[in-house]
Amino acid sequence: MTQTVLEVRGLTRRFGAFKAVDGVDLDIAEGEIHALIGPNGAGKTTCFNLLTGSLPASSGTIRLRGETISGLGMDRIAQRGLVRSYQISSIFPDFTALNNVRFALQQGRRTNFDFWRSELSLTGLNDAAMGLLDDLGLSDWAEVRAGDLPYGRKRALEIATTLALDPQVLLLDEPTSGMGREDIGRVTDLIRKVAAGRTVVMVEHNLPVVKGLCERVTVLARGQVIARGTYDEVAGDPRVVEAYLGKAHA
Numbered sequence: 001m002t003q004t005v006l007e008v009r010g011l012t013r014r015f016g017a018f019k020a021v022d023g024v025d026l027d028i029a030e031g032e033i034h035a036l037i038g039p040n041g042a043g044k045t046t047c048f049n050l051l052t053g054s055l056p057a058s059s060g061t062i063r064l065r066g067e068t069i070s071g072l073g074m075d076r077i078a079q080r081g082l083v084r085s086y087q088i089s090s091i092f093p094d095f096t097a098l099n100n101v102r103f104a105l106q107q108g109r110r111t112n113f114d115f116w117r118s119e120l121s122l123t124g125l126n127d128a129a130m131g132l133l134d135d136l137g138l139s140d141w142a143e144v145r146a147g148d149l150p151y152g153r154k155r156a157l158e159i160a161t162t163l164a165l166d167p168q169v170l171l172l173d174e175p176t177s178g179m180g181r182e183d184i185g186r187v188t189d190l191i192r193k194v195a196a197g198r199t200v201v202m203v204e205h206n207l208p209v210v211k212g213l214c215e216r217v218t219v220l221a222r223g224q225v226i227a228r229g230t231y232d233e234v235a236g237d238p239r240v241v242e243a244y245l246g247k248a249h250a
């Protein structure tokens with residue numbers, strides 16, 4: 001039987017009287033690639049902010065492997081293995097790609113001692129950083145200033161710095177946004193590769209990417225879950241069609 005790695009119940013976030021996230025339940029299975037989709041303003045980003053602890057919930061519970069993580073700060077949640085992809089703005093543009101990953105690995109050593117004790121030592125830092133760059137197709141770019149990388153490579157670097165923290169559950173925030181076709185194909189392949197041995201939850205607007213990549217999909221609209229299932233199941237759901245296109249099309 002598949003194990004639930006992330007269990008969310010009744011997750012709610014109010015801004016004044018407005019509920020941006022309203023009683024959301026999620027069950028994310030170990031090892032799956034799960035998409036959170038929905039029209040603009042549906043509450044996807046707020047949901048991610050609640051999962052990572054960057055925003056406190058108004059109510060509801062979040063359990064990671066059965067342990068309650070709601071109410072913990074971002075660092076402690078990351079320590080327990082749930083990490084969100086760094087935003088490009090958090091990549092240091094004047095560092096090389098290699099030094100960005102080295103830095104992230106050092107951060108990981110601070111937050112995940114067991115991982116380091118078992119896998120790495122200080123002398124292994126360069127090898128580990130090069131290994132991650134290699135995994136993400138960035139070895140030829142190791143000595144390039146991060147600020148000079150093309151957009152798609154920057155997103156790959158962002159994933160590399162996140163993987164440096166060795167997350168069990170990786171949250172990816174619109175990993176293909178702003179990319180051209182070629183970069184989308186490359187990043188999609190990368191996500192499939194890095195998903196081996198971990199669980200991935202992604203917010204993604206590009207529906208063909210979701211269809212190609214994600215085993216299960218949860219659809220949010222106006223802060224609530226309106227459908228869940230495989231891509232084909234939710235794409236055929238009249239509530240989803242209505243949420244995306246308006247009532248006339250449903």
Ligand SMILES: Nc1ncnc2c1ncn2[C@@H]1O[C@H](COP(=O)(O)OP(=O)(O)OP(=O)(O)O)[C@@H](O)[C@H]1O
Pocket residue numbers: 015020038039040041042043044045046047
């Ligand atoms: N800090 C805030 N204060 C007030 N309202 C907020 C705040 N953050 C988000 N909202 C509102 O909550 C709703 C959900 O926003 P959210 O960004 O989570 O949606 P989303 O599904 O990620 O949208 P998009 O796809 O456009 O990024 C929106 O109506 C937004 O205006």
